[in-house]
Amino acid sequence: MxxxxxxxxxxxxxxxxxxxxxxxxxxxxxxxxxxxxxxxxxxxxxxxxxxxxxxxxxxxxxxxxxVTPRQPLLDDPNINPDGTFNPFGTFNFTGTMRPRYPLSPKRVVPDHIPRPDYVETGIPTSEVRKQGQPPRILSPAEQEKMRTVCRLGREILDLAASHVKPGVTTDFIDEIVHNATIERGAYPSPLNYRGYPKSVCLSINEVICHGIPDQRKLQEGDIINIDVSLYYDGMHGDLNETYPVGRVDDDSIKVMRASRHSLDEAIKLCKPGALFRDIGKAIEPVARAMGCAVVRQYTGHGINDLFHASPNIPHYAKNRAVGAMRPGMCFTIEPMINLGSSWDLIHWPDGWTATTADGKRSAQFEETLLITETGVESLTAGPRRADLYDD
Known part of the structure; x- marks a missing residue:
């Protein structure tokens, strides 16, 4: 996330x-x-x-x-034949995506599963209290906990991705992620984080990030980003990938590759002493060379016992991020890449869903990284996907 x-x-x-x-x-x-x-x-x-x-x-x-979704009238043109509806019918959407309400009820997490401090109130009190502090250096024991939670996150993401096909609702994928998370004794980190209503973020086509799972069915030619985050043994893990739904067009392949390849280049420079501001310098040239733009409004972030911590990591060049990497630091890099030249975005009235300002497609890939004495370890690395590379 x-x-x-x-x-x-x-x-x-x-x-x-x-x-x-x-x-x-x-x-x-x-x-x-x-x-x-x-x-x-x-x-x-x-x-x-x-x-x-x-x-x-x-x-x-x-x-x-x-911001509060209205209930539809019986003659509302935003009601779909299946009874779902668009609660923001007067909103000026930039692309073809529309919400399909009602949302399913909030999913239950068993009482025996440890949970972060924001679960009841929605307010990440620890994050607020520690805002502005320098990045934490994790102890060897904490690093092992991060390896474990990130391994579980990779398992859950791969499981969710196996269900991506036309006709599947995003709410069903949320259910898959939720159940897989609690089966592993973990808490789905997004659930009620600052009021977010679901257990995973699912962002389709022009949605850049933080899409809310609902009753929309995946369609042939869509692309979908699955952003899995979980809390286990006192630590958070965070990763995401963008997947094709059936056969997709060349532009969709291009924007997915631009995000994956730019992340690869950013990871290559990570090591003790590397500057956080140089991450964007590695990402933006790759995106531009492939005819894409880098979103500026959202960043990578430190992650440990806090879901979002310092450092903030911009993904664009000529940023002003401060600080250098040191062994024991753990953070995410997660470039959000838009097709075309516009990096700007708008938010839907739900307060979460961010879409491209021009309605063009967007893709994202994310890894949680640990700086070691000799370089970097990708704690969430998965198998190399053939659809993202030419070889």
Missing amino acids: SSIAPTVTCQSSDCKNGRPISRLECPTCNKLGIKGSFFCGQECFKANSQCLTPCAQKTHKIIHDI
């Missing part, structure tokens, strides 16, 4: 500072679980939010009004 640390540009349409990376978050959006509502300062915030001033009723506050 991508880091949701504040690496979003200022959301004010009238920003006079060039829409820089911003850290002032709208408190109402945070409470509602809406992601990406950041402003570079009080001036931009007040001009775009009714939280503090009544002068902008038609701008930012509309997001607050539509």
Whole structure:
């Protein structure tokens, strides 16, 4: 699951500072679980939010009004023949994807399974308390725990991927991931993390990340990213891959390969002393050479006993990430790559689903990495997929 640390540009349409990376978050959006509502300062915030001033009723506050899905009327044109419906019918979707509600009930985790601190409230208290601290150096015992949780994550991802085919709903894949996770005595990390309602993130076609599993059936020609995260023995593991659904077009193959190959190049430079800012320098040239763009609003992240920790790892070149890798550090690299030249995104009113601004397809691959004395160990590495390489 991508880091949701504040690496979003200022959301004010009238920003006079060039829409820089911003850290002032709208408190109402945070409470509602809406992601990406950041402003570079009080001036931009007040001009775009009714939280503090009544002068902008038609701008930012509309997001607050539509975040709770409405119930459909009997004659609602957004009701599908099977009884599912699009709860955001007036929303200006950028591509062909639409949500298909109702969502299934929240899945149950047995009481005997240890769980992280945010399960009841949705608030990752430990993450908030430790925000801004330097990356942790894990002890040898903690490194072994990370190897174990990441191995379990790889098993679950491979199992979920085996069910990818036309006609399968994303809700069914969520059920597969949920059951496989608790069967291993683990907790599905996304479940109620900052209010996220499901046990896995499933992102299809133009959805970049954080897609919510629902009643939509996979269709021939789709691509789907499966982002598995789990909490086991006090540690989180995190990985994802993008898969074709049946036969896909050349553009879909291209964007999947761009994400996988750029991640490969980034992993190659990881070793003690390497700079975090250079990861983006390895990723972006690969993506551009393949006619794709690198998403800037989401980052890789440190991972250990916290789901998201320092460092934040941008995937684009000329970023300002600070710090160098040291043995014992554990983090993810997870480039989100868009087809074409646009790296921008929009969020659906559910507050989670991020899609490309132009409706073109996006792909992502993620590994959890451990820096060793001599280099790097990919804790979530899986088999080399023939569809992603020419050899």
